[in-house]
Amino acid sequence: MSNFRTIDRLTSYLLPPSVDDWLPEKHLARFIVEVIDGLDLGRMSGAYRGSGSASYHPRMLLGLLVYGYATGVFSSRKLERATYDSVAFRFIAANDHPDHDTIATFRRRFLKEIEKLFVEVLRLAREIGVLKMGTIGLDGTKIHANASRHSALSYEYAGKLEEQLKAEVADLLAKAEAADKSDVPDGMSIPDELARREERLRKIAEARATIEARARERHAREKAEHEAKMAAREARTAATGKKPGGKPPAPPTEGPLPSDQVNLTDEESRIMPAAGGGFDQCYNAQAAVAAGSLLVVATDVVQAPNDKNQVEPMLEKIGALPEGLGKVEHLLADTGYFSAGNVAACEKAGVEPAIAMGRQPHHPPLSERFEKAPEAPKDPTPVEAMAHRLKTPAGRALYALRKQTPEPVFGIIKSALGFRQFSLRGLENVRGEWSLVTMAWNLKRMFTLAPAYRMA
Structure with missing residues (x-):
């Protein structure tokens, strides 16, 4: 005798009466809604005229975008469809369904405001105790432009x-x-x-x-x-x-x-070497990531295919962060960032650099791994001082954090979430979109690090 659950698609009432009952208490969508409700969106809401038909509130549209980017839904059409198909998106949209044109227009219109909110999210991360600035890993990754190289x-x-x-x-x-x-x-x-x-x-x-x-x-x-x-x-x-x-x-x-x-499609993008060989139409996305928490604390997007000239601009962005977030003490970067000028710039900014001066072997011999630290040079230049630090056990242990700091963030954003191509075109627009991507990552990471946190 069969023992199956009854399939009943005709019952008129399938969901709870309140949209708040549709999700578990501890859910990323709830966390994002609560965080956005605590942000100051006065600039966004003040940009609406208040005449004509009622507009969708910026809090709801921003929530859809952030949750979408945090879960791998980037297209405005897919976001619109998700408000019908996904319980989490229905919760954020309060059972409403903004069309894709509204979502896309909101994203383009308020990119600069979203960039400012990036810092507000970092303040919150500091308040709930998940952000410590001490050691920062800097790296870049190529992300496809919204244009074909054949154009x-x-x-x-x-x-x-x-x-x-x-x-x-x-x-x-x-x-x-x-x-x-x-x-x-x-x-x-x-x-x-x-x-x-x-x-x-x-x-x-x-x-x-x-x-x-x-x-x-x-x-x-x-x-x-x-x-x-x-x-x-x-x-x-x-x-x-x-x-x-x-x-x-x-x-x-x-x-x-x-x-x-x-x-001809996006004239501000550039042909760059692609991973695995060949070339593609890309931008070079930069991120400074806090060791331990893996929260992104500063971002940029550049047109240069290499990273040699990105240390000073990123130091300026880190230096412009609010003092309450904490002080950066160490900067970790691979050999693509090395130059005497970059080492000197770190020293000038009061940051101790740990930048590889050449390619590191994957399997160093045992004797090299445990050899004693060389004698410190007398009156060293900034490069000589850094070279000595990298040969000490403490310096090697510090630099070892580099691979487990920015690289996992890029790996999750590009492979797990699937963000491999910008939706927008033009350097300023993709900078804003990269801020949105990394802010969404930060909120997702904060939810993992502090799942019990609830906004007041």
């Missing part, structure tokens, strides 16, 4: 394409002016073909102008660097009375290179 146009190819299109326009105009139209293929509309080519020529002209502007900026930067190198050589010659060895640095080339590119 990139090189300066050389743009010139060839421009010549081809101009020749086609001249041919179409000749056909239009000819008295005998018998040579016009069936189905061809000369005005439509002309309009299409003229639009493409306009876009190509804009792309070439963008590449030329970037080339001028690059030439000015490289020219200043070249002049500084030449001045340093002359100073060494004057100090030693000997001509420096090696060839003098070559002056930079003026004008665009044939391989210089611009992406």
Whole structure:
């Protein structure tokens, strides 16, 4: 005799009468709602005129976005659908269903306000005792732009394409002016073909102008660097009375290179090396992560494919955080961040750097792991002092925290949550979206670290 539960899809009342009863008491959606209810959203709510039909409250829309990014739902269409399909999203939306256009517009409109709320969430993390600033790990990760690399146009190819299109326009105009139209293929509309080519020529002209502007900026930067190198050589010659060895640095080339590119979909993104080989259209997302709690305390998004010039900007962002969050004592970073200037910048900021000076072997010999610390150098430069610290047992133990600080955060955001591509376009917009991603991660992490916490 069968013993199954009854399948009854016709009962008129399936859910509790209150949306508050739909979720367990300890649930991430509740935590996010409670945190957002405690934030000051006056700038957001004050931006609405108050006329016309009633608007969705910013608290609800922000809750949908943050919970979506914390659980791997990034698309505004999927967020709208989730307000029907998911109990947690229904709870946040209070059984309402804002459409995807409303959600997408809210996200674009209030990116700057969301960036400011990032710091407010860190204040809360400090208040509930889960954030300690002492040691920070800095790292970057490539995240795909909302653009295909096949939409990139090189300066050389743009010139060839421009010549081809101009020749086609001249041919179409000749056909239009000819008295005998018998040579016009069936189905061809000369005005439509002309309009299409003229639009493409306009876009190509804009792309070439963008590449030329970037080339001028690059030439000015490289020219200043070249002049500084030449001045340093002359100073060494004057100090030693000997001509420096090696060839003098070559002056930079003026004008665009044939391989210089611009992406027609998102011109502010860049071609960057992708993990596993090859290249893709990306941005370089930076994050400073607190050791122990794995909370992100500062973020940035840059167009440079490497991390060499990101230490000083991130130190400025960390230095601008409220004093009540605590003081950063150590900065951990891999060899991609190493330079004498970056080490000096850390020392100037009152932060002790632990930046790898070269690639670390995966399986160092036992004798090397347990060798005694070398004797400290006398009157060392900042780089020499750091190099000595990294060879001491305490320095090695400190640097070992680097791999278990920012890298797990990136791994969870990209693999577990699935955030591998920005939804928005343009450098400022993706910076705002990266703040939203990391703020959502911080709230998810805070919920894990302090599950018993409830807002007053």
